[in-house]
Structures are given as C-alpha cells and as structure tokens.
C-alpha cells in the first residue's frame with residue numbers, strides 16, 4: 460500500500476463519471492485512469508485478432524497482459540487511446556465495443572490480467588480513477604470513493620447526445636436497451652460486479668446538472684478549485 464491519494468469514481472455508463480473524473484483530475488493536477496478504456500481497448504484487440512472468449516481464453520489473457528496501450532492528453536481535456544501507437548479513441552467508443560468489453564470483463568482471469576496495469580496509474584501527486592470496481596477491488600484503500608448513478612432512461616438520453624456530438628447517429632430506445640443489458644451483465648457478474656463500495660458516497664445524478672454534480676463531489680472530497 461502507498462500514501463499516494465486516490466479518488467475513485469465508479470458507476471454505470473452515462474452516469475457522468477467520465478466527465479466528472481476528468482474535470483476533477485485536471486483541476487487537482489492529478490493523473491486520470493479511464494479503466495473502461497482499457498477494457499474497451501482489449502475488446503478492440505480481441506476483435507481484430509478474431510478471438511472469442513469461448514475459444515481463445517488463454518490467448519485473450521495473454522493479450523490483456525501484453526497490450527501495448529498508452530494514453531495521451533487530447534485537445535478537449537480528455538485522453539486519446541493508442542494501441543500499438545495507433546489512435547483507437549473513436550473506434551472504442553461505440554456501444555458494440557462497450558458490449559464486447561462488458562462480456563470480456565465478466566471473466567475473472569481476464570480482470571486479473573488487467574489489474575496491475577490499472578494500479579500502476581497510482582502515481583504522485585494523486586490519481587482520479589474512473590470505472591466499475593475502482594473503489595471495491597482496484598483501490599480498496601482509496602482516499603475518497605464516489606459512486607454515481609442515474610436512471611437508464613436518463614443515461615440513454617445523455618449517451619445519445621454524446622454520440623451525436625462525436626458524429627455517431629443512434630436512437631434513444633436502442634441505447635436504452637443496450638445500456639440496460641450491459642448494466643444487468645456488469646451488475647450480476649460474480650467477479651467485481653458493478654456495485655458501490657461499502658464506504659462509497661452514492662449520488663443519483665438523474666435530476667442533476669453537471670454543475671450540481673460537480674458541486675456535490677467537491678463537497679464530498681473537500682478539495683477546492685474543482
């Protein structure tokens with residue numbers, strides 16, 4: 460264990476955790492871990508290799524351990540994801556890639572193969588870690604733990620907007636179905652399910668604006684300037 464501070468922000472997709480985590484990390488000048496991007500990059504690599512969980516489990520675990528993944532700050536304050544130096548940022552943002560990531564993420568051996576890679580992000584002066592099991596499994600000794608949630612309908616609407624802004628056309632009813640299926644799989648798996656840590660602060664953001672969520676998180680973590 461180490462003294463390096465970590466704030467974990469867990470929750471389902473569309474709960475606002477990505478935006479809040481990035482904003483928190485940049486205002487504190489801390490590192491940022493988008494653990495979902497690691498699962499998505501693995502899903503992308505598995506797809507490219509033509510592997511399936513049923514037929515190629517050992518090869519997928521090996522791929523997970525050896526994935527040549529790097530993150531670079533992007534112009535919009537987020538992060539670009541590079542796999543073997545190829546920019547895969549927009550390719551991994553589709554719902555299909557998210558669904559594949561969620562299937563791979565249900566496997567305990569695959570999760571174990573990605574664990575140390577995530578813990579390595581804990582560097583001075585501190586880390587904001589965004590995911591599903593940041594507060595429960597990856598950083599159980601985190602300084603502050605937040606769990607953001609929102610209704611599936613609100614999250615489908617937010618996702619629709621987000622995709623639209625990045626030039627991807629989808630529909631709210633379809634996104635609602637995909638999101639609900641992914642939530643059910645992430646929450647019901649036996650390995651590191653999507654659930655708040657016992658010592659996490661749970662915030663339902665369904666009726667809250669981004670600024671209100673930021674205000675609440677600021678109050679909880681006690682850091683100024685967010």
Ligand code: DC
Nearest residue numbers: 472494495498560561564590591592
């Ligand atoms: O946060 P996201 O939508 O980018 O994550 C994609 C999938 O990856 C998610 O449905 C489940 C998996 N995941 C996980 O199991 N644990 C994490 N810490 C982050 C993501």
